[in-house]
Amino acid sequence: MALKNNSKRKKQADLNRRALIEATLDSIVEIGIAQTSVSEIIKRAGLSRGMIHLHFGGKDGLFVSAVKRAGETYYNNLNRFLEKAGTPPQARVAAVVNGDLDETVLSNRAVSIWYAFRGEARERKTIAEYSDTRDERLNTLLFRAFREIAETEGLDEPATVARDATHGTLALLEGMWTDFLIHPDSFDRAVAKRIVFRFLAAMFSAHFDLMGAK
Amino acid sequence: MALKNNSKRKKQADLNRRALIEATLDSIVEIGIAQTSVSEIIKRAGLSRGMIHLHFGGKDGLFVSAVKRAGETYYNNLNRFLEKAGTPPQARVAAVVNGDLDETVLSNRAVSIWYAFRGEARERKTIAEYSDTRDERLNTLLFRAFREIAETEGLDEPATVARDATHGTLALLEGMWTDFLIHPDSFDRAVAKRIVFRFLAAMFSAHFDLMGAK
Amino acid sequence: MALKNNSKRKKQADLNRRALIEATLDSIVEIGIAQTSVSEIIKRAGLSRGMIHLHFGGKDGLFVSAVKRAGETYYNNLNRFLEKAGTPPQARVAAVVNGDLDETVLSNRAVSIWYAFRGEARERKTIAEYSDTRDERLNTLLFRAFREIAETEGLDEPATVARDATHGTLALLEGMWTDFLIHPDSFDRAVAKRIVFRFLAAMFSAHFDLMGAK
Amino acid sequence: MALKNNSKRKKQADLNRRALIEATLDSIVEIGIAQTSVSEIIKRAGLSRGMIHLHFGGKDGLFVSAVKRAGETYYNNLNRFLEKAGTPPQARVAAVVNGDLDETVLSNRAVSIWYAFRGEARERKTIAEYSDTRDERLNTLLFRAFREIAETEGLDEPATVARDATHGTLALLEGMWTDFLIHPDSFDRAVAKRIVFRFLAAMFSAHFDLMGAK
DNA sequence: GATGAATGAGTTTTCATTCAT
DNA sequence: GATGAATGAAAACTCATTCAT
Numbered sequence: 001m002a003l004k005n006n007s008k009r010k011k012q013a014d015l016n017r018r019a020l021i022e023a024t025l026d027s028i029v030e031i032g033i034a035q036t037s038v039s040e041i042i043k044r045a046g047l048s049r050g051m052i053h054l055h056f057g058g059k060d061g062l063f064v065s066a067v068k069r070a071g072e073t074y075y076n077n078l079n080r081f082l083e084k085a086g087t088p089p090q091a092r093v094a095a096v097v098n099g100d101l102d103e104t105v106l107s108n109r110a111v112s113i114w115y116a117f118r119g120e121a122r123e124r125k126t127i128a129e130y131s132d133t134r135d136e137r138l139n140t141l142l143f144r145a146f147r148e149i150a151e152t153e154g155l156d157e158p159a160t161v162a163r164d165a166t167h168g169t170l171a172l173l174e175g176m177w178t179d180f181l182i183h184p185d186s187f188d189r190a191v192a193k194r195i196v197f198r199f200l201a202a203m204f205s206a207h208f209d210l211m212g213a214k
Numbered sequence: 215m216a217l218k219n220n221s222k223r224k225k226q227a228d229l230n231r232r233a234l235i236e237a238t239l240d241s242i243v244e245i246g247i248a249q250t251s252v253s254e255i256i257k258r259a260g261l262s263r264g265m266i267h268l269h270f271g272g273k274d275g276l277f278v279s280a281v282k283r284a285g286e287t288y289y290n291n292l293n294r295f296l297e298k299a300g301t302p303p304q305a306r307v308a309a310v311v312n313g314d315l316d317e318t319v320l321s322n323r324a325v326s327i328w329y330a331f332r333g334e335a336r337e338r339k340t341i342a343e344y345s346d347t348r349d350e351r352l353n354t355l356l357f358r359a360f361r362e363i364a365e366t367e368g369l370d371e372p373a374t375v376a377r378d379a380t381h382g383t384l385a386l387l388e389g390m391w392t393d394f395l396i397h398p399d400s401f402d403r404a405v406a407k408r409i410v411f412r413f414l415a416a417m418f419s420a421h422f423d424l425m426g427a428k
Numbered sequence: 429m430a431l432k433n434n435s436k437r438k439k440q441a442d443l444n445r446r447a448l449i450e451a452t453l454d455s456i457v458e459i460g461i462a463q464t465s466v467s468e469i470i471k472r473a474g475l476s477r478g479m480i481h482l483h484f485g486g487k488d489g490l491f492v493s494a495v496k497r498a499g500e501t502y503y504n505n506l507n508r509f510l511e512k513a514g515t516p517p518q519a520r521v522a523a524v525v526n527g528d529l530d531e532t533v534l535s536n537r538a539v540s541i542w543y544a545f546r547g548e549a550r551e552r553k554t555i556a557e558y559s560d561t562r563d564e565r566l567n568t569l570l571f572r573a574f575r576e577i578a579e580t581e582g583l584d585e586p587a588t589v590a591r592d593a594t595h596g597t598l599a600l601l602e603g604m605w606t607d608f609l610i611h612p613d614s615f616d617r618a619v620a621k622r623i624v625f626r627f628l629a630a631m632f633s634a635h636f637d638l639m640g641a642k
Numbered sequence: 643m644a645l646k647n648n649s650k651r652k653k654q655a656d657l658n659r660r661a662l663i664e665a666t667l668d669s670i671v672e673i674g675i676a677q678t679s680v681s682e683i684i685k686r687a688g689l690s691r692g693m694i695h696l697h698f699g700g701k702d703g704l705f706v707s708a709v710k711r712a713g714e715t716y717y718n719n720l721n722r723f724l725e726k727a728g729t730p731p732q733a734r735v736a737a738v739v740n741g742d743l744d745e746t747v748l749s750n751r752a753v754s755i756w757y758a759f760r761g762e763a764r765e766r767k768t769i770a771e772y773s774d775t776r777d778e779r780l781n782t783l784l785f786r787a788f789r790e791i792a793e794t795e796g797l798d799e800p801a802t803v804a805r806d807a808t809h810g811t812l813a814l815l816e817g818m819w820t821d822f823l824i825h826p827d828s829f830d831r832a833v834a835k836r837i838v839f840r841f842l843a844a845m846f847s848a849h850f851d852l853m854g855a856k
Numbered sequence: 857g858a859t860g861a862a863t864g865a866g867t868t869t870t871c872a873t874t875c876a877t
Numbered sequence: 878g879a880t881g882a883a884t885g886a887a888a889a890c891t892c893a894t895t896c897a898t
Binding site for chain 2: 031032033034035112115116117118119120121122123124128131132161164165167168170171172173174175176178179181182183191192194195196198199202203
Binding site: 007008009037038039049050052053058059 | 887889890891892897898
């Protein structure tokens with residue numbers, strides 16, 4: 001959004017901002033949010049102490065920027081699946097499920113970051129605001145797809161069914177992320193996808209089957 | 215399980231241990247895990263500084279004991295639902311779902327505690343070990359119930375179906391907890407339960423319907 | 429006194445110098461000398477960081493210039509009273525007293541600035557040098573007036589009396605400034621002036637009375 | 643005031659508190675308030691960093707305690723003069739003047755401390771509260787003495803005269819302190835006392851003369 | 857002459873742990 | 878077993894100064 005000043009200084013400043021954010025996320029992933037001190041961050045970024053205050057007003061501001069960045073990354077990665085999906089509603093739902101559980105999206109890095117920030121979310125409203133990845137955008141997208149599907153299947157109360165299917169799918173995906181967090185070694189993406197598709201197939205048998213898992 | 219010496223001293227020591235654990239959990243709920251310092255804990259417990267090291271070997275030990283306590287509390291609360299449920303498999307499944315989403319189990323307190331600890335889980339193995347509430351016990355319980363149901367319904371591969379249903383149900387419940395964490399104000403227990411039962415009804419129409427939500 | 433180069437650049441440079449000095453004094457008055465950082469000063473002046481070093485060689489140099497400016501302001505304001513006073517010695521003394529305690533001279537701003545700098549005076553010789561407003565000029569002026577008065581009154585040792593009266597009057601005025609610093613709400617200029625004139629009337633009854641307070 | 647707990651630990655703690663306060667005042671005198679960092683204070687006291695927070699809640703709290711201590715010291719020193727003075731009102735006034743300007747009271751140390759704190763007084767209310775040494779106690783003491791003197795001398799409006807004499811004497815003393823601050827090398831206690839007594843002699847010729855200066 | 861991003865030494869504060877009582 | 882004063886490493890933050898543009 002911000003107009004880019006093309007001067008060298010401004011460009012370098014922007015690179016430094018990004019480097020600090022990436023160093024912060026790296027540190028959270030590798031040593032945890034509690035150990036992620038300013039000293040650790042600047043050591044990783046190879047930049048100076050004062051820069052954090054200069055660009056973010058302090059450690060808190062840097063953390064807020066880091067959550068925002070992590071959210072953008074999630075959406076950017078997921079979008080690559082949606083773009084390939086085309087228009088049929090079941091294709092869009094499948095793209096969300098397969099994308100959300102793909103190794104480019106549901107990674108050790110992503111899970112570490114989200115659970116670290118959510119641990120702080122209750123006390124820090126700004127963090128909370130950005131720690132809901134599966135937010136309105138995803139909600140709306142899934143709801144429209146499910147409503148179209150429910151109508152096609154001729155179900156009663158298609159809007160209610162669609163709302164519940166949306167909510168349930170997102171909850172299932174969330175639950176799979178937690179599963180990955182707690183059992184990183186035994187977690188199996190194929191199984192996770194199959195389970196979500198089993199849920200979808202059970203609700204909308206004309207549109208989904210276990211073969212949807214990619 | 216050391217045999218209890220019934221002297222007054224031992225009893226008082228045990229009361230102090232409990233008070234420190236409760237103070238720790240209270241503090242995590244109210245001000246977050248990052249702000250929960252030794253000073254904060256002893257202020258809340260009204261006990262002396264040295265006691266934490268005396269009884270738990272340090273702050274880390276106290277935290278581990280606190281996670282254990284939180285896990286016990288979860289199971290104790292959930293068990294009250296299971297005890298009332300009786301033997302039919304669908305009753306046991308319904309007890310888990312309705313219990314897990316009941317206000318005595320899924321509370322602000324419980325959610326705050328679990329997400330706080332999970333944020334640390336990646337780096338602290340002892341914490342991780344205890345931060346999986348929906349662990350083997352629950353897994354086994356649900357699996358047996360679902361296998362019985364799947365067999366009764368005459369489904370193909372009842373074991374696989376049961377494993378997926380178990381996994382899916384637990385993931386759905388996890389997802390609902392996250393939903394409560396991030397949207398504490400708009401979260402609706404009735405809706406959450408209905409969605410889980412819609413999933414169950416879709417998979418096992420002879421055993422579940424939307425009326426299962428209590 | 430460098431000859432002014434009349435180019436626009438030089439003029440602007442001079443305006444910038446002044447703006448920095450005023451911003452410094454404003455900041456000292458409003459938030460105290462300890463909080464008056466380079467960042468605060470440039471924010472108030474709306475000028476760039478580097479300018480302080482460009483024009484004053486650093487923060488210290490700016491502070492020295494600011495003390496000088498404050499001293500000039502004190503004298504300029506007091507001079508307006510002396511210019512109106514005319515030649516009679518008692519009129520000149522009265523002008524100093526009434527001027528020094530007038531609201532244009534003894535202001536919240538002036539008092540804040542002087543006490544702030546004096547707190548630093550012990551350690552910073554350059555500051556000390558300029559933080560004596562009631563310096564040689566005022567001393568000489570009062571001494572001459574009092575000597576003339578003492579001679580007219582036919583007192584013994586008129587020079588000694590005059591020296592003591594000068595010293596005493598200046599000390600009284602200083603004391604009144606401190607009183608204003610510490611009790612800004614209850615300070616009463618009329619009372620302060622009356623007390624000084626009571627001192628003068630007691631020493632030189634033929635030349636002063638309580639009516640001298642303006 | 644505080645009840646002394648006689649345990650060794652408590653006694654040592656109290657000694658440490660005092661040592662930190664003395665180190666703070668020493669540092670302010672020697673290198674100025676701006677240079678008086680926590681590191682400087684603990685180096686001088688030979689105590690640990692954390693102790694400042696332990697006993698005073700932080701640097702600010704320590705400074706407030708230091709102002710209080712400085713005020714007590716002023717009064718304790720002045721009281722030695724008042725105790726020797728006896729009851730006659732002119733003796734009490736003389737004791738205040740001679741005491742306030744005595745080298746045990748008006749010292750380099752005292753002046754450095756008071757002006758350092760007053761520089762901060764405008765912004766820090768707690769400091770302001772304690773930085774008025776010549777406060778109500780001294781005011782009342784002088785007022786009663788002057789009223790008695792004014793009545794004995796048969797002056798008109800003795801209360802008003804006494805109030806002005808009190809205010810004027812205190813202002814003169816304040817002014818002398820400032821004089822000592824700014825001209826530590828040329829300041830002459832004998833001259834300062836003589837000037838105050840000249841003021842007193844001029845107002846109450848039956849009670850004071852230039853010989854009052856000790 | 858003017859700018860403001862960058863620096864890093866130095867500041868205050870925090871806090872788990874220790875240990876004499 | 879219990880206490881709480883003491884410690885000091887490490888934390889976050891401040892800020893005058895520098896210098897490439």
